[in-house]
Amino acid sequence: MATLSLRNLVKAYGTTEVLHSINLDVAEGEFIVLVGPSGCGKSTTLRMVAGLEEVTSGEIEIAGRIVNNLEPKDRDIAMVFQNYAIYPHMSVRKNIGFGLRTSKMPKPDKEARIDEVAAILGMTDLLNRRPAQLSGGQRQRVAIGRAMVRDPAVFLFDEPLSNLDAQLRTQMRLEIKKLHQRVGSTIVFVTHDQVEAMTMADRIVIMKDGHIQQVGTPQDVYQTPANMFVAQFIGAPSMNMLPGTVRDGRLNIASMTDIAFPFTAVDGYDITMGIRPDDLRIGGEGTPLFEATVSVLEPLGSETLVYADIGGHEVIARASGRTPPALGDRVTLVANPEEIHFFDTNTGEALR
Amino acid sequence: MTDIRASSETLLDTRAPVKRDYTQYIRWLLLFGGGLLMIMPITYMLSTSFKWPHEVYNLNLIPEEPTLDNYIHVLEDGRFFRWFINSLIIAVITTISNVLFDSLVGYTLCKFKFRGRYIIFIAILSTLMIPTEMLVIPWYLMSQSFGWLDSYWGIMFPGLMTAFGTFLMKQFFETVPDDFIEAARIDGLNELQIWWTVAMPLVKPALSALAIFVFLGNWTAFIWPLIVTNSQELYTLPVGLTTFSVEQQVEWELIMTGAALATIPTLIVFLIFQRYIIRGVVMAGLKG
Numbered sequence: 053m054a055t056l057s058l059r060n061l062v063k064a065y066g067t068t069e070v071l072h073s074i075n076l077d078v079a080e081g082e083f084i085v086l087v088g089p090s091g092c093g094k095s096t097t098l099r100m101v102a103g104l105e106e107v108t109s110g111e112i113e114i115a116g117r118i119v120n121n122l123e124p125k126d127r128d129i130a131m132v133f134q135n136y137a138i139y140p141h142m143s144v145r146k147n148i149g150f151g152l153r154t155s156k157m158p159k160p161d162k163e164a165r166i167d168e169v170a171a172i173l174g175m176t177d178l179l180n181r182r183p184a185q186l187s188g189g190q191r192q193r194v195a196i197g198r199a200m201v202r203d204p205a206v207f208l209f210d211e212p213l214s215n216l217d218a219q220l221r222t223q224m225r226l227e228i229k230k231l232h233q234r235v236g237s238t239i240v241f242v243t244h245d246q247v248e249a250m251t252m253a254d255r256i257v258i259m260k261d262g263h264i265q266q267v268g269t270p271q272d273v274y275q276t277p278a279n280m281f282v283a284q285f286i287g288a289p290s291m292n293m294l295p296g297t298v299r300d301g302r303l304n305i306a307s308m309t310d311i312a313f314p315f316t317a318v319d320g321y322d323i324t325m326g327i328r329p330d331d332l333r334i335g336g337e338g339t340p341l342f343e344a345t346v347s348v349l350e351p352l353g354s355e356t357l358v359y360a361d362i363g364g365h366e367v368i369a370r371a372s373g374r375t376p377p378a379l380g381d382r383v384t385l386v387a388n389p390e391e392i393h394f395f396d397t398n399t400g401e402a403l404r
Numbered sequence: 405m406t407d408i409r410a411s412s413e414t415l416l417d418t419r420a421p422v423k424r425d426y427t428q429y430i431r432w433l434l435l436f437g438g439g440l441l442m443i444m445p446i447t448y449m450l451s452t453s454f455k456w457p458h459e460v461y462n463l464n465l466i467p468e469e470p471t472l473d474n475y476i477h478v479l480e481d482g483r484f485f486r487w488f489i490n491s492l493i494i495a496v497i498t499t500i501s502n503v504l505f506d507s508l509v510g511y512t513l514c515k516f517k518f519r520g521r522y523i524i525f526i527a528i529l530s531t532l533m534i535p536t537e538m539l540v541i542p543w544y545l546m547s548q549s550f551g552w553l554d555s556y557w558g559i560m561f562p563g564l565m566t567a568f569g570t571f572l573m574k575q576f577f578e579t580v581p582d583d584f585i586e587a588a589r590i591d592g593l594n595e596l597q598i599w600w601t602v603a604m605p606l607v608k609p610a611l612s613a614l615a616i617f618v619f620l621g622n623w624t625a626f627i628w629p630l631i632v633t634n635s636q637e638l639y640t641l642p643v644g645l646t647t648f649s650v651e652q653q654v655e656w657e658l659i660m661t662g663a664a665l666a667t668i669p670t671l672i673v674f675l676i677f678q679r680y681i682i683r684g685v686v687m688a689g690l691k692g
């Protein structure tokens with residue numbers, strides 16, 4: 053059963069369409085992450101679900117009701133904003149309780165609910181403080197608490213961690229994930245950080261220019277990217293892309309290597325081969341793919357990233373931290389054939 | 405907090421041997437002169453209010469024989485009390501009205517996107533360019549046709565809202581993040597509640613400034629109240645005080661006494677609201 057469904061959702065500002073027919077079903081209790089580059093329409097999608105932006109066409113269904121024409125407060129959602137949106141002139145208690153302001157709940161019940169939420173978030177001692185007396189992480193927790201008190205069907209998060217420093221971000225990421233496991237509510241989380249998406253999501257929705265590129269579990273989108281955009285967007289460092297041409301059933305890359313091409317294609321067809329730095333190793337088992345010259349080394353401790361040059365194309369490969377090659381070395385790059393991705397260069401679509 | 409400490413430390417560290425900067429003395433001298441210029445009339449007002457009539461044209465600062473007679477005279481005169489109350493009623497009502505309605509309109513112009521918004525804003529702003537003196541005659545004709553002459557309403561109506569106040573509030577509401585408003589909308593508050601519970605508290609410093617401006621402006625207003633009122637009972641304090649002069653001769657000592665008493669409410673208003681202004685500035689400075 054889907055708690056949230058988007059059907060042919062379109063958003064236009066004036067004559068410019070910024071979201072083109074978005075379709076998505078979110079299951080009860082699912083943690084969905086919308087990810088994509090800046091301006092791809094993540095916030096717009098979320099704000100339409102929240103009711104802050106009018107729907108141009110299409111339908112939004114929350115918990116079995118079409119909510120297109122409902123006020124935000126009647127949609128059974130709560131939203132956490134990037135800038136927290138907690139009120140500087142109110143105490144933490146008031147801020148958390150703000151979500152209950154218009155509810156008909158008796159006052160003692162409200163107080164009890166605020167205390168319960170504060171306890172879950174470990175903020176009981178901070179209830180009487182003002183936001184100015186809190187750290188960034190604590191402010192973010194207040195914002196989450198404020199969303200939680202109403203116990204909504206769907207939580208919406210719009211880049212809630214982007215104002216935090218790297219360490220705190222990692223910590224809050226974990227906390228939100230734990231919270232989700234504990235409370236079990238449906239979450240739609242927007243971010244432009246693919247690491248955040250990979251680590252938190254049950255399913256990832258990758259967007260670009262107002263189109264959904266792929267929907268799938270973190271493994272899905274990592275292992276079987278639907279197109280070149282997804283392949284390069286997910287995973288860091290990003291996937292090596294080597295354009296080539298098909299000749300006699302083999303793929304000719306960088307006019308020096310040719311590789312068995314597992315699909316049938318007419319001669320002269322443009323194909324891009326993709327391979328993740330993680331899957332491209334120096335020496336060891338696997339099919340030898342390229343001879344390359346090491347141009348830059350980036351030691352990361354446990355392993356070393358090797359930037360190598362193959363006939364004018366730079367690729368990133370991985371070597372063990374103990375026995376890295378030296379600059380200028382000629383090395384052989386190997387990979388397992390099943391870890392190689394092929395894309396149609398003209399459409400960008402993955403060949404399956 | 406830490407920021408402030410850090411910056412003051414760096415200030416101390418960089419305190420290199422100070423070069424004698426003589427332009428500084430000139431600056432002080434100018435400021436001193438300016439201060440003197442401001443304080444002179446007030447000093448003379450106070451001094452004159454303690455003088456006997458025969459001493460008024462004597463420009464000495466300290467009265468030869470100080471007296472409280474003028475104060476007793478003015479306070480015993482029932483008219484003074486009446487005018488004082490009139491002024492107070494008018495200034496308080498216009499202040500409340502401006503704080504509420506200027507901010508309502510300012511908020512609407514700032515936070516709602518609707519057709520014609522910009523035109524309305526420009527229209528309001530452009531009225532700032534028309535001086536009161538030019539408006540007095542239309543106001544008078546209007547009051548006459550509506551039967552508002554010689555009434556509180558007649559005195560107050562031109563000042564119940566001001567273009568300046570609307571402009572000021574619109575600019576200040578720009579500093580309230582849209583997220584704050586949308587979050588409240590999601591939490592189910594209606595637009596009026598959002599304005600009152602979320603937006604208004606965040607612009608308190610601006611409201612204080614507006615309150616001071618409007619109160620002072622109406623408390624000291626002279627031309628319009630003079631024109632629109634006929635009966636002495638409806639005079640405001642500034643208008644009333646001048647009547648001390650029309651009978652036979654100008655009674656400066658009484659006018660000055662009235663004026664001295666008239667400054668008291670303005671001082672009180674300023675002291676009350678100034679605290680908020682300063683606190684507002686401090687709060688803004690400390691915000692993460």
Ligand SMILES: Nc1ncnc2c1ncn2[C@@H]1O[C@H](COP(=O)(O)OP(=O)(O)OP(=O)(O)O)[C@@H](O)[C@H]1O
Pocket residue numbers: 065070088089090091092093094095096097244
């Ligand atoms: N009020 C508006 N009027 C016109 N265009 C808009 C408006 N709001 C957003 N857009 C456009 O809609 C597109 C999607 O914007 P949106 O804010 O959803 O992007 P986003 O994916 O959230 O990006 P970011 O990661 O930068 O937040 C952008 O191209 C933006 O320019």
Ligand SMILES: [Mg+2]
Pocket residue numbers: 094095096
């Ligand atoms: Mg956004």
